[in-house]
Amino acid sequence: MPEKPMSDRVELRRVSKVYEGVTVVETLDLTIAAGEFVVLLGPSGSGKTTLLNMIGGFASPSAGQVLIDGEDVTDLPPAKRPTATVFQDYALFPHMSLLANVAFGLRMRKVPKAERLAKAAEMLRLVGLEGFGNRGIHQLSGGQRQRVALARAMAVEPKVLLLDEPLGALDLALRRQMQEELVRLQRRLGATFVHVTHDQEEAMSIADRIVVVNKGRIEDMGPPDRVYLKPASLFAAKFMGESNVLGGRVVASQGGEVKVETALGPITAPGNSAAGSAVHLALRPEQLLLSPHQNGVSLGHGRVEELSFQGTHCRCHCRVAGQDLILRAPVSAGLTAGQEVSLYAARTDVVLLQR
Amino acid sequence: MTALYRWAPWVYLALALLFIFLPVLVLVQFSFQGGMAPVPPFDGPSLKWWTKVLANRKITDGLWNSLLVGLGSAFVATVLGFLAAYAMARRQRRLNGFYQLLLMAPITVSYLIIGMGLQITFNYLGLGKSLWAIGIGHVVINLPLTFAILYSQLGEHQANIERAAYDLGAGDWRVVLEITVPMLWPSLLAAFFIAATLSWDEFVIAFLMSRFDVTLPVVIWSMLRSGLSPELNATGTLVFIISILAVGVVEFLLWRSRKQHA
Numbered sequence: 001m002p003e004k005p006m007s008d009r010v011e012l013r014r015v016s017k018v019y020e021g022v023t024v025v026e027t028l029d030l031t032i033a034a035g036e037f038v039v040l041l042g043p044s045g046s047g048k049t050t051l052l053n054m055i056g057g058f059a060s061p062s063a064g065q066v067l068i069d070g071e072d073v074t075d076l077p078p079a080k081r082p083t084a085t086v087f088q089d090y091a092l093f094p095h096m097s098l099l100a101n102v103a104f105g106l107r108m109r110k111v112p113k114a115e116r117l118a119k120a121a122e123m124l125r126l127v128g129l130e131g132f133g134n135r136g137i138h139q140l141s142g143g144q145r146q147r148v149a150l151a152r153a154m155a156v157e158p159k160v161l162l163l164d165e166p167l168g169a170l171d172l173a174l175r176r177q178m179q180e181e182l183v184r185l186q187r188r189l190g191a192t193f194v195h196v197t198h199d200q201e202e203a204m205s206i207a208d209r210i211v212v213v214n215k216g217r218i219e220d221m222g223p224p225d226r227v228y229l230k231p232a233s234l235f236a237a238k239f240m241g242e243s244n245v246l247g248g249r250v251v252a253s254q255g256g257e258v259k260v261e262t263a264l265g266p267i268t269a270p271g272n273s274a275a276g277s278a279v280h281l282a283l284r285p286e287q288l289l290l291s292p293h294q295n296g297v298s299l300g301h302g303r304v305e306e307l308s309f310q311g312t313h314c315r316c317h318c319r320v321a322g323q324d325l326i327l328r329a330p331v332s333a334g335l336t337a338g339q340e341v342s343l344y345a346a347r348t349d350v351v352l353l354q355r
Numbered sequence: 356m357t358a359l360y361r362w363a364p365w366v367y368l369a370l371a372l373l374f375i376f377l378p379v380l381v382l383v384q385f386s387f388q389g390g391m392a393p394v395p396p397f398d399g400p401s402l403k404w405w406t407k408v409l410a411n412r413k414i415t416d417g418l419w420n421s422l423l424v425g426l427g428s429a430f431v432a433t434v435l436g437f438l439a440a441y442a443m444a445r446r447q448r449r450l451n452g453f454y455q456l457l458l459m460a461p462i463t464v465s466y467l468i469i470g471m472g473l474q475i476t477f478n479y480l481g482l483g484k485s486l487w488a489i490g491i492g493h494v495v496i497n498l499p500l501t502f503a504i505l506y507s508q509l510g511e512h513q514a515n516i517e518r519a520a521y522d523l524g525a526g527d528w529r530v531v532l533e534i535t536v537p538m539l540w541p542s543l544l545a546a547f548f549i550a551a552t553l554s555w556d557e558f559v560i561a562f563l564m565s566r567f568d569v570t571l572p573v574v575i576w577s578m579l580r581s582g583l584s585p586e587l588n589a590t591g592t593l594v595f596i597i598s599i600l601a602v603g604v605v606e607f608l609l610w611r612s613r614k615q616h617a
Contacts, residue, residue, distance in 0.1 A: 078518070089515055094516070104525075109524055
């Protein structure tokens, strides 16, 4: 059984960061496998960029170690690390042509001129900018600059490519397209990508593994579907898209199931928790059903307060026992505002959140 | 009423511009005067005063001295201003605010006070008055300006560009020489030309720090003592033309860099 198919490429060991008396990163461990596409997801100020900078060498941890391929790089400057960074504002050299920008890293490594120009041209081709080599940075659009920044970082063949909100400045359509291209490039190069973003949709569409960061702590970590469907914490449930969250108190726990008393009545969910403890239950809008589910739970009766047509579905606000629940109803259900509805959910969909 | 609203701003603009430029225009016009006195009626145009100016060793020597001091002091002020700005922008030290205050302070001190201070200091050190002394004085007064111009151009975006260069393997010197300086090139030239123009026009320090080799403003001042003459007008026009050229170069460089960064 290949328990560990990929070797550990990056390892943060007990790292923390205190900046001017404020703890930006609490003591944590993080391991990233070779060839993995990891997304650090969190709101601004969560410490995700600080983590990225620790790997790249632009920030040093207040305590702990940073290892790349088992080698301690904690005290090495960015230039001495096998990493390359794509900056949020691209940070292209404004006085150089595209080709000179992409070839810069190779020039610093004293690669002969003919070789480095060939490599730079190849990189530009890879990002779809073939034949643009002699242009200046100012002649490019935002998306094109983004590609040049990628080509420049990839030209030095880093073991780890660090991307600091690289798509933040692009419009939505271009962002979707670049997300697909990033994934394609990463598969093709087989490099390890560590990508920072606050956009949960972006994180879900590109990541092999999402690391949800908040207040300098890792809230949850795992494949996108797992983090979305079974978030480990209240923050992760709320940050990864919309969630209906109900507060409650555990009244019974047995056989891998808990019974929680909520404003909507008792609800049974998978999980274990001590009786009497305060917990939250979470359900995604698309997990609320209008008809009873086999082995499901009933959430009670309510009234449709607001609804908007979204093409593939209707997004409704329902008022049930004083709670506002968001529901994604099929268009075929033909809901109208003011209508009385009964809501149900599959027992296995209900997520028990203990923190 | 609407006609008034439409024309009033233009009339006001014309009057304001006339107020500013009339003295200069008169100065230029009477440099082409035919007779002995630069006063109406105008009896030119004639180039006789211009030929006299260009043949006057005192004036041409002053012109060269001024150029020498202007370009030399501007170069030194720009280099020092850049180094100071780079240090302040890139190396976070606890007393940065205080250092900046010290660097900018000379801008609030009158040239007369700076000139007197330099005179006393040079006397104490046993250094005589010379073009070197004028140059040093002009570096003192222009350093705050070049520092301020260059410091404003070293923002977080530029810092990121330098970080990218470090990340790709460049050392400190290569980053400064291959990234920072070329990136700031338009601002460096603008700072240089502004400093050169101010030195070119400067009289008080140039007067206090000079004895035998004098700059053009000091030459003009000594000529003024023997009364008005169209020769003075021609000299003044010469100073004006060279200043305008320098300002034109600065404007062009800034315009080009704005276009590039758009």
